[in-house]
Amino acid sequence: MAEMIFYDDVVALNSEVHAKIKVKPHILGFLYARRTNSVPILATEAAACALEYPVVFVQGKDGFVPIALLGLRENENLYVNIGGEWDARYIPAFVRRYPFVPGRDAEGKLVVCIDETAACLGTEAGDPLFAEGKPTQRLETAVQFLDEYHQIALATEALGRRIGELGLLKAADPVVEFESGEQFRLNGPHVIDVEKLQTLDKDTIYELFTSGALSLIQTHLVSLGNFAGLLDRRAPLIKAADVTSAARKKPAAHK
Numbered sequence: 001m002a003e004m005i006f007y008d009d010v011v012a013l014n015s016e017v018h019a020k021i022k023v024k025p026h027i028l029g030f031l032y033a034r035r036t037n038s039v040p041i042l043a044t045e046a047a048a049c050a051l052e053y054p055v056v057f058v059q060g061k062d063g064f065v066p067i068a069l070l071g072l073r074e075n076e077n078l079y080v081n082i083g084g085e086w087d088a089r090y091i092p093a094f095v096r097r098y099p100f101v102p103g104r105d106a107e108g109k110l111v112v113c114i115d116e117t118a119a120c121l122g123t124e125a126g127d128p129l130f131a132e133g134k135p136t137q138r139l140e141t142a143v144q145f146l147d148e149y150h151q152i153a154l155a156t157e158a159l160g161r162r163i164g165e166l167g168l169l170k171a172a173d174p175v176v177e178f179e180s181g182e183q184f185r186l187n188g189p190h191v192i193d194v195e196k197l198q199t200l201d202k203d204t205i206y207e208l209f210t211s212g213a214l215s216l217i218q219t220h221l222v223s224l225g226n227f228a229g230l231l232d233r234r235a236p237l238i239k240a241a242d243v244t245s246a247a248r249k250k251p252a253a254h255k
Contacts, residue, residue, distance in 0.1 A: 009115055010103065011114065012111050015133050021130070037074060056189035056224075112143055168197055
């Protein structure tokens with residue numbers, strides 16, 4: 001899972017270079033995420049995500065990480081409508097942190113970065129990020145959010161890594177088929193192997209319980225029922241495509 005999905009031009013925030021930069025409400029809503037079919041999630045938001053999205057695991061750089069599935073195909077987000085509105089009660093933190101993102105400088109230290117191409121950034125209107133060379137309350141709030149996000153993300157990665165080490169994950173390659181005959185194959189996601197989970201000894205179960213990994217596992221299993229919701233969201237698009245295709249094939253009326 002790429003850390004910079006839907007970020008186009010990421011640069012480190014600088015009080016001199018970006019002295020006049022202001023951030024305003026996303027005038028285009030969440031259109032920046034309309035071509036993102038999955039995003040990483042934090043362990044602390046897994047329960048909220050499980051009420052809306054299928055939560056699965058994918059292989060990351062250092063182990064398995066939990067993600068929320070937003071679509072059934074590449075470049076498809078079924079939760080963002082044409083007006084840029086997010087059609088769900090909970091929006092993952094990964095999405096909400098935009099246009100800010102944590103990065104690292106040449107020495108490996110954590111720095112605050114922005115996507116300079118973000119539609120919500122400009123110099124004419126909005127809340128300034130700097131005032132007389134110092135961070136404003138708006139920027140300090142963003143920095144605090146990023147710092148908390150980074151710390152929880154590290155803890156979440158540790159949980160996913162431990163779940164993978166115990167051999168509790170198996171590849172899921174489900175084929176989704178609609179009444180129209182159209183099929184979608186989801187490659188890459190992993191799900192909990194319930195049979196292996198049930199064979200764990202009590203000490204390992206207790207370890208998973210105290211670390212929070214067991215809670216993540218349980219919310220993941222519950223969330224798999226949301227695949228039906230993705231199908232429901234995709235079905236109208238398929239129907240509309242069928243209608244358009246039929247209209248194109250219909251012979252023109254002769255006068």
